[in-house]
Amino acid sequence: MTFPDSPAPGVSYVMPVLNEEREIRAAVESLVDQDYEGPFEVLLALGPSVDGTNEVVAAMSAADPRIRTLPNPVGSTPAGLNVAIRASVHPITVRVDAHSVLPRDYTRLAVDALRRSGADNVGGIMLAEGRTPFEKAVARAYGSRVGLGGTPHHVGGAEGPTETAYLGVFLRHRLLEVGLFDEGVKRGQDWELNRRLRATGGTVWFTPDLVVTYRPRPSLRTLARQFVATGLWRGELARRFPKANTLRYLVPPAMVVGVALGVLAGLVGLVGALTGTAAAWALLGLVVPGLYVAFVVLAAVLVARGDGLRTRLWFLVVLPSIHFGWGLGFVAGFLDLTGNITAHTGR
Template sequence: MPRPLAIIIPCRNEERYIGRCLDSVLANDYDHRLLDIVVVDGMSTDRTREIVAEYARKYPCVRLLDNPDKIKPTALNLGIANTSADVVMRIDAHSLYDTQYIPILVEGLYKHDCDNIGGIRETEPGDTVWSRAIAHAISHPFSVGNALYRTGVTGDEPREVDTVFCGCYRRRVFERIGLFNEKLIRTQDREFNERLRAIGGKIILVPQARCSYFPRTPWSTYCKWNYQGSYWLYYASRFTDTKMKSWRNLLPAGFVLWHILALIMAFTAPVLAAVMAAPIVFYWMLNAFVSVKTAMAENAWTMAPALMLLFATTHYGYGLGALHGGLAALWQGKDVANCSPERIPEFVRKAA
């Protein structure tokens, strides 16, 4: 049975995608009279607000909210506070959604008696070799580990996971554990889901619900996106006691730390440095193998060098960001009661 649904779409400067995103949401097989679609805009400076206003005039279920703080957790909390439906779904403005995405998740939320539910995020490749390589880099197990909503799953059976893309929640969840942590510019969804799991909450991945994500393709943006994600995962320990790191988050940090130790040994113990170099050589051999194999599957040999660069960017960038965030958190100490944004480097303060 269809239920009243609040859809929250945080965005800022998304003029290229917000219209298509809204079209895909409105095209879902769901009664518009039950929808409350709230676009929470971070004071966009392009045509985003104008585009959303046009949709709001055409569709009574669409409205625009201002987010002066311009960060995602604040946008989510504003959307939750300004809606009343028992089901709350987050939508990413940089994505398009299958026509059954919404009904599958809303039905699944009650069918599986869970607290948060999500689907598979398929990365939409662009027209160039580079953009196709980006699509593989953010969805390949060699790059992202066991994040199933990114890599996809075998079969159609729903399964319990630690996190999902965006998410669809029962409102009671926010009443039980609170809202998103506004001190976390990134990783706020991960922290929220870990809080949810800590009290016995259940998060379900439903493979039939699918959306298409359009990645940002410049290499500099990709580097910053990776660095910021890991920085905030580790730096978050300043602002929350929630445990968020898994093996897939620890490996890159250990990988980069190993490089640093091997470099030090090269000047102090050359024989030991040669031994420590073996795993590094193995990594690059594995990187080359995975890159060539993926390129061959795409019948695009020229993609292999791009994939090698992007896989390395993912691992090294994530590892460096993790070390930076962890050391910054240790140096600055706990600040659970009061966030001091002026102490956060500009590089990791602004969204990529």
């Protein structure tokens, strides 16, 4: 874990890009505008976008030679990251996302954290910020313990070693040593890579000094697709690496199974009540979905109480969408119900 012998070593920003016409300009401009004193390059791995993304990127690249574009015909996130990392020339790799906007001091603080911690990878907080009432509800869920489980990169915490990191600022040679991102893992590839870094004696480091603005998905359909796909891969990874499972990963699928069984029992009990049989006791199963509904309402009151009415109403929809999308996906991925998982998750 040798750190480059330079006060400001060169950094390479690597970003996979696919159908990001709405967000790509702000994301790239936040990289070019960093207050870091060392040399840098911006490497954009372009997937087969069907919107105006590539035209926006072409204009930025023509205006600034430090912005380079690379083809990523596969279109997946890990494939794009690997294409960019292999083409990079600097010893520090900064993994960025088209939905993220870096604060001006991000690179400087991250490189300082890499140097003093001796870590292979440093990451911080994903601060979700929405612009519409729906996006604000998603952002509120992201940043609360009731939404995504309260991991440090969502809600903050003390600086120190961690299991995984949001985005990540890496020593490039360590990425090469462990074989880069696994292109067979379409979601959760950050966790899987960090697992290999730690397994080979490296350290993954969390610091709350790094705060990255993240733009949530703009619609319920895209949000649901995101979390089903994320859950599928989390379930797949849980099956591959059972020793790495924690209670946090198991709560959403347990909730989904519990609510489903409760509803099923309630239907049996309803039939029993209508026919006058002993099966009417099964109506007690409705207690489980009832408790979940009460939990969602209470969460909306407590977590989203400072938001506008439309955001609070959207929160009532967003929170179950995240829980059930992730939970159903996890069950399907863990039990391998989808067969070839890569065919069902796309990017």
